[in-house]
Amino acid sequence: MNRPRLGPLGWPAACFMLGLAFGRTLPRRPGQEADSTPASRQIVNHASDAIISANPANIIVMANPAAAALFGTTVGAMIGSPLERFIERPGNAGDGPLDYLSAGSGRAGRRASDYAVTGMRADGRRFPIEGSISRASEAPPFYTVIMRDVTERQRVQEKLSRSHDQLRQLSAALQTIREEERTHIARELHDDLGQILASLRMDLTLLQQNAGTPADSLHLMSGMEQNLLTAIVSLRRIASNLRPRALDEGGLYFALQGLRDDFVERYGIPCSLLADEAELRLDDAASTAIFRIVQEALTNIARHADASSVTMNLFRLNGDLLVTIRDDGRGIRPEDMEKAESLGLIGMRERVWAMRGEISISIEEPSGTRIDIVLPLAGHLV
Ligand SMILES: Nc1ncnc2c1ncn2[C@@H]1O[C@H](COP(=O)(O)OP(=O)(O)OP(=O)(O)O)[C@@H](O)[C@H]1O
Numbered sequence: 001m002n003r004p005r006l007g008p009l010g011w012p013a014a015c016f017m018l019g020l021a022f023g024r025t026l027p028r029r030p031g032q033e034a035d036s037t038p039a040s041r042q043i044v045n046h047a048s049d050a051i052i053s054a055n056p057a058n059i060i061v062m063a064n065p066a067a068a069a070l071f072g073t074t075v076g077a078m079i080g081s082p083l084e085r086f087i088e089r090p091g092n093a094g095d096g097p098l099d100y101l102s103a104g105s106g107r108a109g110r111r112a113s114d115y116a117v118t119g120m121r122a123d124g125r126r127f128p129i130e131g132s133i134s135r136a137s138e139a140p141p142f143y144t145v146i147m148r149d150v151t152e153r154q155r156v157q158e159k160l161s162r163s164h165d166q167l168r169q170l171s172a173a174l175q176t177i178r179e180e181e182r183t184h185i186a187r188e189l190h191d192d193l194g195q196i197l198a199s200l201r202m203d204l205t206l207l208q209q210n211a212g213t214p215a216d217s218l219h220l221m222s223g224m225e226q227n228l229l230t231a232i233v234s235l236r237r238i239a240s241n242l243r244p245r246a247l248d249e250g251g252l253y254f255a256l257q258g259l260r261d262d263f264v265e266r267y268g269i270p271c272s273l274l275a276d277e278a279e280l281r282l283d284d285a286a287s288t289a290i291f292r293i294v295q296e297a298l299t300n301i302a303r304h305a306d307a308s309s310v311t312m313n314l315f316r317l318n319g320d321l322l323v324t325i326r327d328d329g330r331g332i333r334p335e336d337m338e339k340a341e342s343l344g345l346i347g348m349r350e351r352v353w354a355m356r357g358e359i360s361i362s363i364e365e366p367s368g369t370r371i372d373i374v375l376p377l378a379g380h381l382v
């Protein structure tokens with residue numbers, strides 16, 4: 001049997017089958033016998049990758065059903081059509097199919113014959129294709145292109161690279177926040193407690209020198225007592241900014257109540273907390289995570305929502321904790337969730353995912369934003 005000789009550009013097995021399958025429709029050398037092995041035709045027809053062959057004038061001479069499905073048309077409509085009806089012709093492309101595809105958006109694989117190009121469906125939709133082209137050295141030669149729609153793969157790759165970028169930004173921001181917090185604490189300790197302690201020391205020296213009258217000493221001591229009280233209040237404030245005491249002393253429920261009361265007092269927005277104290281007895285990791293998530297949600301509502309009321313629901317269901325935070329403000333927009341410089345929602349998601357939970361942020365009907373979180377509690381109950 002005199003089969004077309006295969007070119008050096010890869011996919012030899014596929015082209016071999018193509019040669020077998022389409023020996024009749026493709027030009028043959030004189031004396032070559034028609035060869036149409038039904039089994040090999042079936043292989044090409046049932047291949048899940050799209051396969052088309054074109055002649056040097058870029059006219060499609062063969063297409064399998066997967067190719068027709070890929071381009072949203074029929075095999076009949078493809079055969080005899082120019083290649084450029086289905087694969088976008090790059091501006092810098094030469095005349096032949098090899099030049100045509102190699103001038104595309106770039107090499108897609110390791111082999112010189114792998115290409116990334118743009119496909120065009122019959123309905124006009126464009127989509128990314130990766131494929132491989134090989135040349136069978138018939139006279140005239142024909143070219144076989146094996147293709148795959150890589151829309152989904154590209155989408156996943158883009159999502160992955162976006163998420164890498166966000167993680168990089170988050171880690172950089174965490175470093176900055178750490179430094180800022182240290183500076184802030186150092187300043188508060190120095191300005192607040194440092195000043196008071198220095199003044200106490202001076203008063204003590206005066207007392208030791210016993211210079212004044214007993215009435216002067218009493219006056220000095222009452223001033224020292226006042227300074228000590230101020231120092232205690234400052235210390236409590238600094239410590240509770242670092243870590244809410246309610247979280248350690250009363251547990252999550254009371255810490256959330258404190259957060260809610262603080263929010264209502266500072267912003268004058270009514271906020272209800274619907275939860276059961278016994279259901280919120282969780283270990284430190286879960287309590288801290290939920291506290292920080294709710295804290296960020298409330299901060300966002302105060303900063304961005306323009307809301308007139310807020311509801312927070314936390315209850316257990318089948319071993320999960322369901323958390324819902326709703327406001328009736330302007331509502332978050334899809335593009336808000338993609339802001340590169342915003343880290344609050346990313347931090348929220350990271351905390352939820354670290355606990356193997358799920359989070360969804362959506363627009364609430366008729367207005368406002370809704371955050372739904374499901375947190376598995378196994379291993380976090382106390
Ligand atoms: N409850 C809300 N209602 C309306 N818009 C919101 C709400 N929560 C968040 N947004 C929008 O989503 C964006 C992203 O929020 P995110 O918490 O990630 O960042 P941020 O609050 O802007 O900054 P930060 O990094 O300091 O938290 C906000 O800038 C805001 O536009």
Ligand SMILES: [Mg+2]
Nearest residue numbers: 299300344345
């Ligand atoms: Mg925020």
